[in-house]
Amino acid sequence: MAKFCVMPQDYHAGVRAAISFGGRTARARILCACIRQPPNPPQKVPMSDTPADITREAQPYQVLARKYRPETFADLVGQEAMVRTLKNAFESDRIAQAFVMTGIRGVGKTTTARIIAKGMNCIGPDGQGGPTVEPCGQCEHCVAIAEGRHVDVMEMDAASRTGVGDIREIIESVHYRAASARYKIYIIDEVHMLSTSAFNALLKTLEEPPAHVKFIFATTEIRKVPVTVLSRCQRFDLRRIEPEDMLAMLKRIAKAEGAEIADDAMALITRAAEGSARDAQSLLDQAISHGAGETTADQVRAMLGLADRGRVLDLFDLIMRGDAAGALWEIGAQYSDGADPMAVLRDLAEVAHWVSVIKITPETAEDPTVSPDERTRGQAMAEKLPMRVLARMWQMLLTALEEVGNAPNAMMAAEMAVIRMTHVADLPTPEELVKRLKDAPTPPPMPGGGGGAPAPVGNGGAHAQGGFAPSGPSGSSGPAGGPTALAVAQASESALAQYARFEDVLQLIRHHRDGLLQVQVEEYVRLASYQPGRIEFTPTDDAPKDLAARLAQRLQGWTGVRWGVTLVNGCEEPTVSEVRDGEKLALRQEAEAHPLVQAVIAAFPKAKVSEIRSAEDLVHEAAVEGLQEVEDEWDPFEEE
Numbered sequence: 009m010a011k012f013c014v015m016p017q018d019y020h021a022g023v024r025a026a027i028s029f030g031g032r033t034a035r036a037r038i039l040c041a042c043i044r045q046p047p048n049p050p051q052k053v054p055m056s057d058t059p060a061d062i063t064r065e066a067q068p069y070q071v072l073a074r075k076y077r078p079e080t081f082a083d084l085v086g087q088e089a090m091v092r093t094l095k096n097a098f099e100s101d102r103i104a105q106a107f108v109m110t111g112i113r114g115v116g117k118t119t120t121a122r123i124i125a126k127g128m129n130c131i132g133p134d135g136q137g138g139p140t141v142e143p144c145g146q147c148e149h150c151v152a153i154a155e156g157r158h159v160d161v162m163e164m165d166a167a168s169r170t171g172v173g174d175i176r177e178i179i180e181s182v183h184y185r186a187a188s189a190r191y192k193i194y195i196i197d198e199v200h201m202l203s204t205s206a207f208n209a210l211l212k213t214l215e216e217p218p219a220h221v222k223f224i225f226a227t228t229e230i231r232k233v234p235v236t237v238l239s240r241c242q243r244f245d246l247r248r249i250e251p252e253d254m255l256a257m258l259k260r261i262a263k264a265e266g267a268e269i270a271d272d273a274m275a276l277i278t279r280a281a282e283g284s285a286r287d288a289q290s291l292l293d294q295a296i297s298h299g300a301g302e303t304t305a306d307q308v309r310a311m312l313g314l315a316d317r318g319r320v321l322d323l324f325d326l327i328m329r330g331d332a333a334g335a336l337w338e339i340g341a342q343y344s345d346g347a348d349p350m351a352v353l354r355d356l357a358e359v360a361h362w363v364s365v366i367k368i369t370p371e372t373a374e375d376p377t378v379s380p381d382e383r384t385r386g387q388a389m390a391e392k393l394p395m396r397v398l399a400r401m402w403q404m405l406l407t408a409l410e411e412v413g414n415a416p417n418a419m420m421a422a423e424m425a426v427i428r429m430t431h432v433a434d435l436p437t438p439e440e441l442v443k444r445l446k447d448a449p450t451p452p453p454m455p456g457g458g459g460g461a462p463a464p465v466g467n468g469g470a471h472a473q474g475g476f477a478p479s480g481p482s483g484s485s486g487p488a489g490g491p492t493a494l495a496v497a498q499a500s501e502s503a504l505a506q507y508a509r510f511e512d513v514l515q516l517i518r519h520h521r522d523g524l525l526q527v528q529v530e531e532y533v534r535l536a537s538y539q540p541g542r543i544e545f546t547p548t549d550d551a552p553k554d555l556a557a558r559l560a561q562r563l564q565g566w567t568g569v570r571w572g573v574t575l576v577n578g579c580e581e582p583t584v585s586e587v588r589d590g591e592k593l594a595l596r597q598e599a600e601a602h603p604l605v606q607a608v609i610a611a612f613p614k615a616k617v618s619e620i621r622s623a624e625d626l627v628h629e630a631a632v633e634g635l636q637e638v639e640d641e642w643d644p645f646e647e648e
């Protein structure tokens with residue numbers, strides 16, 4: 009007896025499909041290599057829309073995955089591209105020496121391999137046909153291959169036979185001609201499992217295979233197959249089966265089985281199968297045996313262990329509305345109904361993703377696997393919820409999943425996560441806070457604003473003291489992020505809004521009649537940057553050392569908000585008084601050029617213009633002079 013599996017394939021597949029559900033495929037396959045029993049007679053069940061002539065009553069029970077295994081390319085669901093390529097190759101007589109099929113499990117790789125094997129060896133009903141993509145299914149080769157008992161079609165599972173010895177066996181047999189068929193065909197499933205030495209041994213044969221030998225490899229992990237092997241194969245990527253195709257297939261089978269299954273129940277199965285036809289058929293099998301009469305979505309949901317999607321949407325909605333109590337109650341109710349906290353959070357994450365996708369591409373909602381009710385709710389949420397909120401929910405759910413996984417009590421951790429989510433679901437982002445800060449309307453000027461000039465409103469307009477025209481709040485980047493900074497920013501928002509420009513700060517100092525501070529700020533401060541609440545300057549050489557600290561302290565005292573006053577190096581902006589001096593010089597030149605002054609100088613040659621005073625200057629000086637004696641009041645601060 010050959011070591012690799014030459015037993016009737018249909019029988020093996022039956023065993024495998026029966027126990028492969030739930031991820032125990034490997035074990036099932038080992039079983040299948042050991043069991044030696046005569047196969048059930050094969051059944052020819054075309055997966056067409058006219059399954060009426062199926063005679064089921066005489067047959068022993070067969071799992072659906074086996075019963076409805078595609079026998080021709082036309083039966084293959086959703087693999088049109090591959091079929092077209094194969095067809096061209098067959099018709100132009102350019103059949104590759106080796107093929108590799110890749111795709112997720114249950115998508116039809118080994119089934120495809122067998123159909124290709126049939127196509128290559130089919131001789132047609134009359135015994136005269138050549139290789140074809142439409143194997144007749146009647147000739148001796150088609151029948152034998154379908155039954156898995158063709159002597160020239162050998163199938164082995166690399167998952168259980170990885171060694172070089174197994175491959176050597178093949179390599180030695182390669183040189184013998186096919187016993188009865190056109191080609192000797194080796195089908196190696198899960199080929200990526202072969203050991204390196206096995207691959208190397210195989211490679212020699214692949215490089216120069218005899219003309220009568222064909223290899224068909226199947227793998228779920230194409231990246232693990234050496235490039236040297238891949239480069240000698242024609243590669244087919246079997247696509248995940250689209251939900252529409254899968255639904256149509258399930259409906260066809262259910263109809264053929266005479267089983268009544270609700271559409272939303274089929275949709276659930278389709279979604280759970282994740283593109284694998286074999287899984288979908290196994291699930292359908294289970295669903296049919298579960299239900300007496302029509303199988304409902306609820307039954308399938310229970311069978312799949314899924315939380316009720318409607319309830320997941322309810323929970324999502326409660327969280328998004330910030331209703332912590334309602335959300336807690338809902339997750340508690342789901343928990344007592346048997347839902348796994350981890351699964352609930354995973355479902356929530358799925359909803360967050362789903363709603364985000366609908367937001368970007370609204371057509372996505374038209375997914376047939378989603379019930380109309382869910383669809384409407386998803387669309388409504390997508391319209392209402394901003395993307396940043398959805399993105400944050402996703403982030404938080406990922407974190408929550410990790411926490412729940414590590415927590416000693418999963419439910420507690422899930423509840424904490426839900427509470428946290430309800431609280432931050434709709435907080436603005438740092439960017440939005442900054443934007444709000446910038447866009448905030450300037451409140452009316454301070455009541456009783458001194459000094460005559462009203463507090464400027466808005467950011468526009470040139471400033472009298474050109475050198476000090478501040479960059480305004482829109483200038484540089486916003487306050488640093490982080491929750492603390494955010495809270496402060498929020499609290500200070502209104503308090504700071506009225507100090508949009510540095511001139512407003514000067515005005516504030518003037519208003520509080522702190523003459524010394526005013527003079528010092530005007531004389532010693534080279535302003536590097538200004539935002540409400542944040543001042544950076546380079547002090548002149550003769551500036552008092554405590555100027556920044558004192559300025560910050562005074563501003564905080566007056567505004568009730570913390571001000572950051574920082575010394576920086578290298579700013580060469582003129583101080584306020586330098587600007588004023590420049591203006592004075594210009595004024596003096598203007599004055600000296602004035603005809604009246606010229607006339608005076610002409611009359612009194614020794615006369616000079618010593619000072620030019622505007623009415624405003626006089627008021628200002630009077631204010632400063634009148635307050636000199638209060639200097640002692642803030643001595644204590646100077647000590648700091």
Ligand SMILES: [Zn+2]
Nearest residue numbers: 130144147150
């Ligand atoms: Zn045939």
